[in-house]
Amino acid sequence: MKMSKSKTRTLHCLWLFLLACLCSASLANNAKINFREKEKKVLDQILGQGKYDARIRPSGINGTGPAIVRINLFVRSIATISDIKMEYSVQLTFREQWLDERLKFDDFAGRLKYLTLTEANRVWMPDLFFSNEKEGHFHNIIMPNVYIRIFPNGSVLYSIRISLTLACPMNLKLYPLDRQVCSLRMASYGWTTADLVFLWKEGDPVQVVKNLHLPRFTLEKFLTDYCNSKTNTGEYSCLKVDLLFKREFSYYLIQIYIPCCMLVIVSWVSFWLDQGAVPARVSLGVTTLLTMATQTSGINASLPPVSYTKAIDVWTGVCLTFVFGALLEFALVNYASRSDMHRESIKKKRRDMEQASMDAASDLLDTDSNATFAMKPLVRHPGDPLALEKLRQCEVHMAPQKRPNCCRTWLSKFPTRSKRIDVISRITFPLVFALFNLVYWSTYLFRDEEEN
Structure with missing residues (x-):
């Protein structure tokens, strides 16, 4: 009997505990229901029909002056930066906050932190627009990515996720060794500074996602500033x-600069080919010239047609000149080779004539030596071969002795002019190209953007 009484008491206690839990849960649920009912009542109280007019802007500080709207941005991603269109695409979370004392409400001892709305037309909104926008759209998947929070003191926070394509005027004089400044401008469309003023939020007005990745650019830094504009209708507040x-230069180094250098070096191979290998030298020069022209046209196709000269234009132009110069060098060598052959034929004929004259003179001397009364003439005829030989020896002895020149001594090893042109080109072309590289890289790598 005693054990049964104790069990009965235990069960009775458990039932009481469960009943108390159910009662507390129901009270809490009722409290929540009552609390949500209070939120509804607050919204009806501040935004009810005939109580709030969204067409009228809120008053400024202490009820006077322009309405102050503070802006901050969170850059989620930067998709593309187009050189040919001079634009860039960005996705960001845009937030603006202002004070509207007409929306003050009771927070029930701190239990009601803020009210949330999803319809922007229920409250007054600043008429902000992006002045350099080309295209833009809101995000509506799965629901519209927008909210409005109303705080007990009447402060309103508006947040929305948007994607924009913005104009970015670029200066491409140093392309592809350049830096570009792309702006994002926000201004009031209809309210002048006497009615509406935009300010950056204190602290950190612009945040950028940490893992921001761009294919050909690196975001070095960003700056916030004001850009108020004056027109015929008044002065308008503006932020930027x-x-x-x-x-990023590595892409252009691999895709443009190294291939151009290789084409220029390949064009120099013709200097080492035999002068008689006309088909090989012509085909090599024409092929490298056409390849270089194709490379240049491909580079220009990805850039806008600007009126000034870019750094890449200087590079491709000089490389094209070197390749074309190598082709002209072969034309000069071919002309010099034909001239050498013609000169050699003339010299050969002259040597044959002199040899024939000397043979005839020796035969005449042999005939005269057999005569006992033969006498040597006091004066020889100017056309006598012996007189010509003595005159040549005298000119050699009387000519002033020149100092030995190492370049002439070295070039004297190559008897023909065509061979000398090839040898000089083997040294001149690489030296001039190396000097051009030194001037080019020292000029554009250490050139200040502000000089442009």
Whole structure:
């Protein structure tokens, strides 16, 4: 009997505990329901029909002056930066916050932190627009990515996720060794500074996602500034963000600069080919010239047609000149080779004539030596071969002795002019190209952007 009484008491306690839990849960649920009912009542109280007019802007500080709207941005991604269109695409979370004292409400001892709305037309909104926007759209998957929070003191926070394509005027004089500044400008469309003023949020007004990755650029830094504009209708408040992008040079080094250097070096191979290998030298020069022209046209196709000279234009132009110069050098060598052959034929004929004259003179001397009364003439005829030989020897002895020149001594090893042109080209072309590289890289790598 005692054990049964104890069990009965235990069961009774358990039932009481469960009943208390159910009662507390129901009370909490009722409290939540009542709390949500209070939120509804607050919204009806501040935004009810005939109580709030979204067409009227809120008053400024202490009820006077322009409405102050503070802006901050979170850059989620930067998709593309187009050189030919001079634009860039960015996705960001845009936030603006202002004070509207008409929306003050009771927070029920701190239990009601803020009210959330999804319809922007329920409250007054600043007429902000992006002045350098080309295209833009909101995000509506799965629901519209927008909310409005109303705080007890009347502060309103508006947040939305948007994607924009913005104009970015570029200076391509140093392309592809350049840096570009792309701006994002926000301004009021209809309210002048007497009614509406935009300010950057204090602290950190612009945040950028940490793992931001761009294919051909690096975001070095960003700066916030003000850009108020004056027109015939008044002065309008404006904010701007300057994004400083540095172009990644490694891509252009591999795709443009190294291939151009290789084409120029390949064109020099013709200097080492035999002068008689006309088909090989012509085909090599024409092929490298056409390849270089194709490379240049491909580079220009990815850039806008600007009126000034770019750094890449200087590089491709000089490389094309070197390749074309190698082709002209072969034309000069071919002409010099034909001239050498013609000169050699003339010299050969002259030597044959002199040899024939000397043979005839020796035969005449042999005939005269047999005569006992033969006498040597006091004066020889100018056309006498012996007189010509003595005159030549005298000119050699009387000519002034020149100092030995190492270049002439070295070039004297190559008897023909065509061979000398090839040998000089083997040294001159690489030296001039190396000097050009030194001037080019020292000029454009250490050139200040502000000089442009």
